Amino acid sequence: MNFTWGQLSIAFVILIIPALILWKFKTGLLTKMGIAVVRMTIQLLFVGYYLEYLFRYDNTWLNLGWILVMVIVADFATIDRSELKRNRYLIFSIFIATFLGVLVIDVFFLKFVIQLPNIMTAQYAIPITGMVLGNCLQSNVIGINTFYYSIDQHQERYRFFIANGSTQEEALFPFFRNALKKSANPTLASMATIGLVSLPGMMTGQILSGSSPFIAIKYQIMIMLAIFSGTVLSVYLGIVISSKFVFNERNNFDKTIVKKD
Amino acid sequence: MEITFSNVDFAYDKAAKPLLKKFSLKVKDGDLIGIKGPSGAGKTTLFRLLLGFEIPDSGTILFNDKPLEPFQLQLLRKETTWVPQDLDLGEGKLSEVFYFPFTFAANRSKSPDEMKVLSTFEALGLPKSVWQEEFTNLSTGQRQRVGLAIAYLMDKNIMLLDEPTSALDEASKEKIRNLLFDGKRIILSTSHDPWWLDRCSKIIELK
Known part of the structure; x- marks a missing residue:
């Protein structure tokens, strides 16, 4: 109504x-x-x-343009909220990570699950991208903040590994694992309690505007899968890509990425 | 293997007077080098320069006659083991974090079984009970002995030891020296301990 x-x-x-x-x-x-x-x-x-x-x-290019604008805004918001220095490498890395995360999810769910003739149909592409993006933003903030701040805090641990023959990837492994765990946990927790504790906003909105609850939960299940997969993918990509710039060719950490008060 | 410091100048604070000035040193297989000097004289800094964590302001460091450019540095790091005074392996039980350095491709072939680890601990005077303890709950001295155990088990050609005997009694010192010094590898150590310095083949004094 x-x-x-x-x-x-x-x-x-x-x-x-x-x-x-x-x-x-x-x-x-x-x-x-x-x-x-x-x-x-x-x-x-x-x-x-x-x-x-x-x-x-409902023009494909206009919709794609809007999605790009959303990704760019999310990119800057991610970096600012993660309390890392806003340099062009980080902006580039998080942009790619967020954009790819959203793209893979959009293509998979809109093309292969809902099977739209044109996946850039505004009614589907915009809200689903928005939902995934908002969650990518939150997870990426936790992910890159945890990753870089814990390396900064435990630099001697990282150096101990490097000084004992590890490659950069090997030395970063425990930091990477920790960042993934911390960023994936909130989404996992909300998946595990969804429907019991609270009704998700999207489903509520659909029901309020007249959809049957069965349609609403189908979309909600889909969106939860999309959010979880999209966020893990984008946290992974964000760390992989940005770490290429944050460590130099001697594997030394660029401390200036971390903002200290 | 050969390590050469040649006329190395270095300062953390580029405005202040340099910590190391025209420092030169040549080290080859079988050398047991003791570096002594007051704290803040740059003993640990020598390790940091060698490991590429810091870069000399001028002068060169060579590994097997080649400058420590990134590629050569990677080769060097595969040959080294470094035991800092305050070892940090991360959060978890010792039995969980101990093996992590042995998962690196460069060290995988040296991964010891638990028996060997525990017998090394015994030789270093570490009680068996530490194996199940949280690593971060161990004392600094115990953690350092864990580092020495890792260094021994990794069996590298170059060992960098930061004050290796500072937390040990004489019996353990003797054991460490016997375990680590095989007459073939390079050992660079910083130390205040006359007992240890007496047993070094060469002593460098930093002021």
């Missing part, structure tokens, strides 16, 4: 409750809350209008 903008504006009234609570305890979060709510509203309005046009034209 559709509802009007006027009705939506009533929804904002509920903010009085959290605002009062946050104010009473002098959390200093009121300004932050105001900014967050305004940003959320404007960004979603923008995306809504944009997608409306994207869906209306």
Whole structure:
């Protein structure tokens, strides 16, 4: 059931409750809350209008262009949130890792699972890419942050391995394993409890807009598989590609990648 | 095998006065070198330069008469074992982390069975119980002995030992020397210990 903008504006009234609570305890979060709510509203309005046009034209190149824009934004957000230095090598590495992660997943699920005649159909390609991308962003942040910060913290361990005849790949193996474990764990945990603890947002949205729950869970199962596979692939690629630049030809770690306060 | 330092200058802080100035040294098979000097004189830095973790500001380091360019450096690192004073093998039980260095292609053929590891521990005065302990819970001295055990079992041609006897009693020192010194390999060691320095074939003093 559709509802009007006027009705939506009533929804904002509920903010009085959290605002009062946050104010009473002098959390200093009121300004932050105001900014967050305004940003959320404007960004979603923008995306809504944009997608409306994207869906209306439904042009393969336009859709692909939008996906590229999303990947680029995710790329920069990943690097900033992982507290690593934003240099061009890292931007390049994470771009490739994110883009490939999304591409493999899109092609597999849209071409071979849903079997769309054109996988760049806006109605499918944009939301699925968005879901996978958002999760890639979170996992990549955990993955590369864990990887580079633990190497920085345990440089003598890495050097001990190098000084005892390891190749760079061999010496990085325990750091790589640790980063993969940490980044894959949250997705695995949410897969294991999904449906019991909370109803996933996408499924809820589909049901609210009139789909049968059976269709909704089919999509939800597909999207969970897509998210998990896409994130692991992209964390793997992000570390493999970026480490080619972060270590020099003497296998020494470029500490400047890690931002210290 | 031959290692040559020739007129090496090096400083961590390029604005300050250099830590090493015109340092030269030639080492060949069978040499047991003791490097002594106050802390901060650059003893450990010599190892770091040799292992390629730092690069000389001027001068050259040669391995088998070739400069330590990346390719030659990789060849050297396959021949070396380095025992730092504070060994870090990572998190986990000793029995889990001990074998990791033996999974490297360069060391795989030397991977020892548990019996051999434990008998080496015994020779170094490490109790059997450490095998099941968390590596990070071992004392610095115990961890260093684990490093010496790894060095012995890897049986490399070049050993770099950082204060190898600092955590040992005399009986263990004797055992270490007997285990490691075979008269063929190169051993470079930093040490404050007169007992150890007395047994080196050459002593270098850094100021």
